[in-house]
Amino acid sequence: MTWLVTGGAGYIGGHVVAALRAAGLPAVVLDDLSTGSLARVPADVPVLTVALHDFDAVLAGLRDHEVTGVIHLAAKKAVGESVERPLYYYRENVGGFEVLLRAIRSAGVSRLLLSSSASVYGNPDQDQVTEDLPLRPLSPYGQTKTVCEWMVAAAHQAYELGYVTLRYFNVVGAASRELADTGVFNLVPLALQAISAGRQPLVFGADYPTRDGTCIRDYVDVRDVADAHVAAARLLDAGKPAAVYNVGRGEGFTVKEVLAAIDRVTGMDVGYQVVDRRPGDPTSYCAAVDKIERELGWTARYTLDDMVASAWAAWPKP
Numbered sequence: 001m002t003w004l005v006t007g008g009a010g011y012i013g014g015h016v017v018a019a020l021r022a023a024g025l026p027a028v029v030l031d032d033l034s035t036g037s038l039a040r041v042p043a044d045v046p047v048l049t050v051a052l053h054d055f056d057a058v059l060a061g062l063r064d065h066e067v068t069g070v071i072h073l074a075a076k077k078a079v080g081e082s083v084e085r086p087l088y089y090y091r092e093n094v095g096g097f098e099v100l101l102r103a104i105r106s107a108g109v110s111r112l113l114l115s116s117s118a119s120v121y122g123n124p125d126q127d128q129v130t131e132d133l134p135l136r137p138l139s140p141y142g143q144t145k146t147v148c149e150w151m152v153a154a155a156h157q158a159y160e161l162g163y164v165t166l167r168y169f170n171v172v173g174a175a176s177r178e179l180a181d182t183g184v185f186n187l188v189p190l191a192l193q194a195i196s197a198g199r200q201p202l203v204f205g206a207d208y209p210t211r212d213g214t215c216i217r218d219y220v221d222v223r224d225v226a227d228a229h230v231a232a233a234r235l236l237d238a239g240k241p242a243a244v245y246n247v248g249r250g251e252g253f254t255v256k257e258v259l260a261a262i263d264r265v266t267g268m269d270v271g272y273q274v275v276d277r278r279p280g281d282p283t284s285y286c287a288a289v290d291k292i293e294r295e296l297g298w299t300a301r302y303t304l305d306d307m308v309a310s311a312w313a314a315w316p317k318p
């Protein structure tokens, strides 16, 4: 009963490996270390430094470690970069997944957990998004996640592969300094970076039709996200599901509310600087979480202040 975690040396993958171990589920990591780091992987977890495109090496890894299920997180995930380099994103995320699915089939593995993203919804019409909404991704990154969702559903139909797809909302926090998010692309890391450098965090637009004029998102702690993978792994072990779940708190916070949480946690009062809207940002959305609560028995435990506090505790300080 071994789980192969692709991207297990990454930010979310490292937390997933830790959660699997805490739950007593053996794990093996497959990671090309392009952005991942071995420091995130416990010493007793085997690491296969393999590119997803290498079919033979992936298949050998599945067979050598008698893998029974795969948790697939390895992907390129910078939305802006995906706009500049769409074909690269399709090659890495879609092409890499095609190779993995083929290797999974050849190895006779029957359980797959796919990491997806709220970006598959694009700019939703409603504030709270349910899993059955039509997928209208805006960025090439979101498109590749959508295509991967279709691929796994088609593989389920054709080959009886059991799968769970998890659509993460805005993931924040860290269980430890080693596991922290080192890519500074999202609101909380960008704000922490700014205040560490004595600058004011930027607010991308304060004229949205929301309660304080700034965009609303569903922020969820990476430790909760990791636990959702354990719950999904158990569902996969129990049968052959074909299920898609939102992973969020079901509660939206504005950018200004997140910055206020950062002030509370750090004890600083640095304020913020409002700049132009960032093109392509949806105004407001958060996850409907009834389905994951009902079917996986999973619910987020950590509050906004908890996740910001964990991100700050893991933030490198002089």
Ligand code: WQD
Pocket: 077, 079, 117, 118, 119, 169, 170, 171, 185, 186, 187, 188, 190, 191, 201, 202, 203, 204, 205, 215, 216, 217, 255, 278, 281
């Ligand atoms: C959150 C809010 C910004 C930075 C993206 C991807 C999504 C997922 C998570 C990958 C927005 C505002 C941000 C700043 C700001 N990615 N903001 N000042 O865009 O909701 O989601 O990351 O797996 O697919 O689309 O996240 O953290 O960039 O922005 O005001 O310095 O904070 O405008 O409203 P986003 P984000």
